[in-house]
Amino acid sequence: MKTNNLKAEETRQEKEIWEPRIIGFLCNWCTYAGADLAGSSRLKYPPNIRVVRVPCSGRVNPQLIIKAFERGFDGVLVSGCHPGDCHYAKGNYFARRRIMLLKQMLEYMGIEPERFHFDWISAAEGQKFAEVVEQFTEQVRKVGPFMGVGAR
Amino acid sequence: MRQKAKELLESGEVKVVIGYGQGSAPFKSTPIFIEKPEDAHKLIWNPTCVNNLTVYLRDACRQGKAAIVVKPCDARSIIELIRENQIERDDVVILAMSCPGVLNLDALAEIDLADVKSVEWHQSGIAIKTNAGETIIPSEKAFASKCLSCELAESPIADKKFGEPIERHPIRSKYADIEELEKMLPKERRAYWARQFARCIRCYACRSVCPGCYCKECFTDKPCQLWVLRSTDVESNWFFHFSRAMHTAGRCIACGECERVCPMGIPLMRLNQKMRKEVREMFGEEAGTNPEAPPTLGTFDLKNDPDPCSE
Numbered sequence: 001m002k003t004n005n006l007k008a009e010e011t012r013q014e015k016e017i018w019e020p021r022i023i024g025f026l027c028n029w030c031t032y033a034g035a036d037l038a039g040s041s042r043l044k045y046p047p048n049i050r051v052v053r054v055p056c057s058g059r060v061n062p063q064l065i066i067k068a069f070e071r072g073f074d075g076v077l078v079s080g081c082h083p084g085d086c087h088y089a090k091g092n093y094f095a096r097r098r099i100m101l102l103k104q105m106l107e108y109m110g111i112e113p114e115r116f117h118f119d120w121i122s123a124a125e126g127q128k129f130a131e132v133v134e135q136f137t138e139q140v141r142k143v144g145p146f147m148g149v150g151a152r
Numbered sequence: 153m154r155q156k157a158k159e160l161l162e163s164g165e166v167k168v169v170i171g172y173g174q175g176s177a178p179f180k181s182t183p184i185f186i187e188k189p190e191d192a193h194k195l196i197w198n199p200t201c202v203n204n205l206t207v208y209l210r211d212a213c214r215q216g217k218a219a220i221v222v223k224p225c226d227a228r229s230i231i232e233l234i235r236e237n238q239i240e241r242d243d244v245v246i247l248a249m250s251c252p253g254v255l256n257l258d259a260l261a262e263i264d265l266a267d268v269k270s271v272e273w274h275q276s277g278i279a280i281k282t283n284a285g286e287t288i289i290p291s292e293k294a295f296a297s298k299c300l301s302c303e304l305a306e307s308p309i310a311d312k313k314f315g316e317p318i319e320r321h322p323i324r325s326k327y328a329d330i331e332e333l334e335k336m337l338p339k340e341r342r343a344y345w346a347r348q349f350a351r352c353i354r355c356y357a358c359r360s361v362c363p364g365c366y367c368k369e370c371f372t373d374k375p376c377q378l379w380v381l382r383s384t385d386v387e388s389n390w391f392f393h394f395s396r397a398m399h400t401a402g403r404c405i406a407c408g409e410c411e412r413v414c415p416m417g418i419p420l421m422r423l424n425q426k427m428r429k430e431v432r433e434m435f436g437e438e439a440g441t442n443p444e445a446p447p448t449l450g451t452f453d454l455k456n457d458p459d460p461c462s463e
Contacts, residue, residue, distance in 0.1 A: 062398045063371070063379065063391075070391045083459075093452035097435065099460050101401055101449075104430045108334070109394060110342025118460040150386030152346045 020074040020140040022049045024133075025064060027057045027080035029087040030122045034079075037126030045130040046137040049077065056080065058091030062102045065116070069106070072148050075115045075140035077133070082120040092120075114143045153221065153247055153314050158192035160219050166245055167216035170208055172201040178268045179260060179280075183208065195221065197314075199255040199278050200271050202296065204407040206230055206363040210238050219245035223254070224304040228405040228440025229363040231309050235443050236403065238366055248307030250315025253299030259289050292323060298408040298421075300324040308441060326406075329419070330426045349389040351416040354380075358410035358420055364400040371395065397423045402431050402448025405440040434458050 026032040032053050038045060054060055057080025068076045078099060086092045099118050107113050117136045121129050157169045173184030173194050181200040185208075186192055205220055206229035212218035222230065227248055233239045252273050260268070260280070267282040278294035280287045292300065301324045306317040325331075333341060356372070359365045371379050372392060379395070380388040397404075406428055410420045431437055435457070437448050 063395050066391055066394050066398070067379065070387045090452065093454065093457070094449070096457055096459060097452050098449055100434055100458050101427070101430055102398065103460055104434075105394070105397065105427065107338065108330075108341065108426050109345055109390075110336075110338045110340070112338045120461055148387065149342065149390045150346050150350070152343050152350070 018145050020048050020137055020145075021072075022075040022077060022133075022137060022140060023068045023073050024049045024051045024077040024079065025054050025057075025060045026051055026077075027059075027087075027092075028053055028055050030081035030085065030120075031057075031079040031129065033123035034121045034125050034129040037123065038130045039126075041126050043126060043130040045133040048137045048140075049133050056086065056088050056091035057095040057099075058086075058088065058093075060095060060099070062098055065102060065106075069111055069115075069146070070149055072146060074143075074146045075117070075136060077117050077119070077136055079119045079121045079129075079132070082122055085122060109149075111146075111149075112143050114139045115146065153197060153249065154192045154195050156247060156312055156314075157186060157195055157219060157221075158189045160245060161186065161189040161192065165217065166219040168212055169195070169219040169221070169247075170205050170212060171195040171221035171247075172197065172203070172205070175200070177265065179255070179257070179265065179271050185212070197221070197249055198271055199253070199273055199294070202254045202412065204229060204361070204363060204409045206233065207361060207409075209233060209244065209363070210366055213239045213243040217243050217245065219247055221247045221249060222307065223249060223251040224307040225251075225298065225302065225405065225407055227307040227309050228304075229407060231440045231443045232364060232403045232405060233366075235445060236447055241443065246307070246309060246311045248310035248313045250306060250313070250318055252318055253291065253295035253302065256294060256296045259294045263287060296408065296412070297324065298406065301326040301328075309443070327425060327429055329422050330429065333422060333426075345390065346386055348418050349393060350386045352384060352389040352393070352418055353416060354384045354389060354392065355415060357413040357415065359396065361409045361413045362400065363407070363409075364403040364405075365396070367399075393418075393420070393423065397427055400424065401427050402435075402437065403439050404428060 026035060060078050065076050080092045080095060083092060106116055119132050160166045169186040171184055172181040174196055175182040179200055183203055183205055184194060204226045206226050209220060234241050255278055263280055269281040272279045274288050277289050277291040301322045303320050303322055305320055380392050404424045406424060408421055431448055435448060
């Protein structure tokens with residue numbers, strides 16, 4: 001049964017039916033507004049991203065990202081206000097430390113570094129948001145489907 | 153050390169002395185809690201004193217002032233507990249022992265365990281006395297792997313020190329194990345960890361024995377938040393161990409207790425040492441050195457912190 005599934009996975013890949021599934025944790029004050037701007041400016045970006053709005057990039061508990069990979073997301077995007085622009089003054093500085101550490105650990109746990117992206121995107125950068133999502137989706141597409149953390 | 157423990161209890165300065173007592177066999181010790189001065193003779197100090205007793209310190213300090221017998225490595229846990237406001241420095245009397253290294257139980261594999269009379273330190277390792285005579289196990293074999301890379305000459309924090317500082321010559325690199333893993337491809341590493349965590353039975357022994365895991369309620373125990381499944385599957389195990397490593401980031405002092413107590417022999421220190429290495433390289437911090445410093449992930453450095461976007 002398992003081999004059947006794997007085969008099905010492979011054929012799907014060959015036929016390029018597979019689309020990367022990406023989850024994005026976006027800060028309410030900057031990146032989420034940036035995404036809004038991208039939308040209202042009618043900018044095109046891939047529909048592969050599912051957005052979760054969080055109050056601040058400092059709210060992004062590393063567990064959320066670990067959980068996303070455990071549940072089999074192909075890529076995770078985290079984005080918040082530029083350093084110095086945080087609505088809560090310093091939330092993104094805490095985030096920066098945590099994310100940096102998590103990034104190293106994800107790689108060490110065997111998740112390709114291309115599957116995780118962190119960026120600073122402000123509310124005015126609708127264009128940048130569309131570009132980042134575009135690039136990141138392509139990047140994840142190149143690495144291919146994530147077979148899950150339990151694949152041996 | 154017994155004398156000092158007795159004095160402390162007699163004068164009523166401390167309510168309890170946490171130390172090592174004779175275990176069920178001569179090659180084992182057990183944590184003991186001494187409350188009466190006349191019981192102080194039960195305290196022992198030899199290579200079998202492997203436990204990190206600081207895991208009991210938080211509860212003990214809540215009852216009143218406590219004294220604790222520590223190895224230099226365990227003393228760093230006390231620094232971490234003070235640093236994270238879990239205990240007050242004044243609530244604890246630290247009886248710091250000088251420690252050449254502790255026994256690795258695997259070293260006794262060739263010895264008839266029923267025959268063991270005593271386990272003592274020897275200048276070239278550990279001496280095991282049996283009915284048949286004395287066997288000396290050389291240091292590389294006799295000591296736990298953490299002791300082979302130990303750099304601590306003496307306890308970094310103490311109220312009373314016993315024994316002379318020890319000159320250290322680490323014969324093994326701290327990061328030897330993880331460098332081997334770092335060389336693999338991401339795919340191979342993922343498979344490696346999947347194989348390791350597939351064995352985990354989630355007994356939570358690693359969590360119980362960890363002085364850094366002091367949450368009143370662990371995220372795994374909250375039935376309303378399904379972070380991990382009740383059952384053990386590779387994914388939940390992976391999530392649990394990865395999260396635990398992130399939670400102890402910056403406070404793990406690498407006492408190696410989690411790996412020692414693991415009934416399935418999962419190499420958890422390969423996770424923790426990596427975390428320690430990254431914390432040291434990125435933030436220049438080492439857990440268990442400075443009780444005044446703010447917690448690693450509870451602070452930031454405006455100028456020097458690396459930026460995840462600039463890579």
